[in-house]
Amino acid sequence: MPPQQNAAGTNSDRYMRAFASSLAACSAQAQAYGKCLSDRLPEVEKGCCQREFQSLKQCFVKEFKARKRG
Amino acid sequence: MSCLLAPTLPCLRQSGLAAALRIAWQQQQQQQQQQWLHTSSAQQMLQAGLENPMDLFDRSQKAVQRDRAALLRRSLHRPDPLLLHITERLLDRLEDCLSSFPTAVILGGAGEVVAQGLAGGRAGVQRVIHMDTSQGMLELAKERAAEQQARHPPGHVPETSYVLADEEYLPLADGSVDLIVSCLGLHWVNDVPGTLAQIRRALKPDGLFLGAMLGGQTVQELRISCSLAQQERQGGVSPFVSPLAQVRDAGNLLTRAELALPTVDVDTFVMRYSSAVSLVSHLRLMGESNALQVKRGSGLSRDTALAAAAAYQSLYCDEEEGDHIQATYQVMFMTGWSPSSSTPKAAKRGSATVSFHEMAEELQKRGAVAGRAEGGSSSNDSQQ
Numbered sequence A: 001m002p003p004q005q006n007a008a009g010t011n012s013d014r015y016m017r018a019f020a021s022s023l024a025a026c027s028a029q030a031q032a033y034g035k036c037l038s039d040r041l042p043e044v045e046k047g048c049c050q051r052e053f054q055s056l057k058q059c060f061v062k063e064f065k066a067r068k069r070g
Numbered sequence B: 001m002s003c004l005l006a007p008t009l010p011c012l013r014q015s016g017l018a019a020a021l022r023i024a025w026q027q028q029q030q031q032q033q034q035q036w037l038h039t040s041s042a043q044q045m046l047q048a049g050l051e052n053p054m055d056l057f058d059r060s061q062k063a064v065q066r067d068r069a070a071l072l073r074r075s076l077h078r079p080d081p082l083l084l085h086i087t088e089r090l091l092d093r094l095e096d097c098l099s100s101f102p103t104a105v106i107l108g109g110a111g112e113v114v115a116q117g118l119a120g121g122r123a124g125v126q127r128v129i130h131m132d133t134s135q136g137m138l139e140l141a142k143e144r145a146a147e148q149q150a151r152h153p154p155g156h157v158p159e160t161s162y163v164l165a166d167e168e169y170l171p172l173a174d175g176s177v178d179l180i181v182s183c184l185g186l187h188w189v190n191d192v193p194g195t196l197a198q199i200r201r202a203l204k205p206d207g208l209f210l211g212a213m214l215g216g217q218t219v220q221e222l223r224i225s226c227s228l229a230q231q232e233r234q235g236g237v238s239p240f241v242s243p244l245a246q247v248r249d250a251g252n253l254l255t256r257a258e259l260a261l262p263t264v265d266v267d268t269f270v271m272r273y274s275s276a277v278s279l280v281s282h283l284r285l286m287g288e289s290n291a292l293q294v295k296r297g298s299g300l301s302r303d304t305a306l307a308a309a310a311a312y313q314s315l316y317c318d319e320e321e322g323d324h325i326q327a328t329y330q331v332m333f334m335t336g337w338s339p340s341s342s343t344p345k346a347a348k349r350g351s352a353t354v355s356f357h358e359m360a361e362e363l364q365k366r367g368a369v370a371g372r373a374e375g376g377s378s379s380n381d382s383q384q
Helices: A011-025 A027-040 A050-067 B016-037 B040-047 B059-074 B081-096 B111-117 B135-151 B192-202 B220-234 B247-256 B276-285 B302-315 B356-365 B377-383
Strands: B103-109 B127-132 B159-164 B177-183 B203-214 B260-273 B325-337
Touching: A011 A027, A011 A050, A011 B276, A011 B302, A027 A050, A027 B220, A027 B302, A050 B302, B059 B135, B059 B276, B081 B111, B081 B177, B081 B203, B081 B260, B081 B325, B103 B111, B111 B127, B111 B135, B111 B177, B127 B135, B135 B159, B177 B192, B192 B203, B192 B247, B220 B276, B220 B302, B220 B325, B247 B260, B247 B325, B260 B276, B276 B302, B276 B325
Parallel strands: B103 B127, B103 B177, B127 B159, B177 B203
Antiparallel strands: B203 B325, B260 B325
């Protein structure tokens, strides 16, 4: 089946672009999360950076909803 | 074409005993496979809908991914720069060969770029057989060849036949082709030693095999970021980046396939991307998306994907442009010749007539500078 498409490109292209720009808009939270992980290397446990991830996710979801249309 | 297809009927010259032994062995293998299939682990895998539980990669999924990659590449007006670079480095080895190769086979990978590189009578190529598991890639290659032919005088592009075939089951008769090129195709093959053995058998004596494979360090950053994110989000790790051969394995693969004069050299490229998402898009365009058989769930969950992208962004940011990321590509270039009576053998120990010291002096006299590469400016200028 050919990929679904509209004027702005295929659905997956638009999703990827929205994902990338939302992540770029939340770069501070992303850096914090990455720093948390690298501080705990090599013993990374489940949920050890939960707080940083939650703030990243909140920022990301907000940005993504704004961008999903365009 | 029919003369190149392997005979399907058993060879009539075999004695009845040999044929009976072969049939008995096949039956025993089938019986063992049936017994194994009844075990619980195999049943689980079969119920999960896997094609052949013993294979690492899902070849049919890879063909579908390559169809999509062909669609993506069709909209580009020029070949992808990384693929072009790797292909040129691979085909450059043809310039070191004195022999010419009238019949060449292109096996999967960056096929249409290789085909463009072999045009114009390079290395004496007159006929090309282009094989791929993906129909889309063959169509793309046909289109590119037609475009190239339109821009040059007739006869520039060698006569090409397109075959839908799997690298693991080569439909080539023994000793039928002079050159086989596989540029970035072999790292998705389940049985690489078997494929190389088939390649060696299909080559005429003194035929050449050129291969480029992605090595173990490729997208190591992606591997690590995915593992870290999975460990933190889900508490466990499952593979999202396929296992790749190590450089030390490449030499073994060539000698095991009995290819003579094997050489392996490694090039490492570090590419800069604006984000992890553009890296994944590029991999998809090159047909390098994940095709592992064993996958938990249906891929990365959204949380884990977000965590992995964020981890990548912060752990592997580029030195020059801080908001970009780096990705490593390690490409192993392999060459091997099919053995013949005229293959040079290794010299006997103690038969050397020149010492390394004398050779180094001679090279220095002719303008090479010991140590650094940029030192020999005077000789380079005279060559230009």
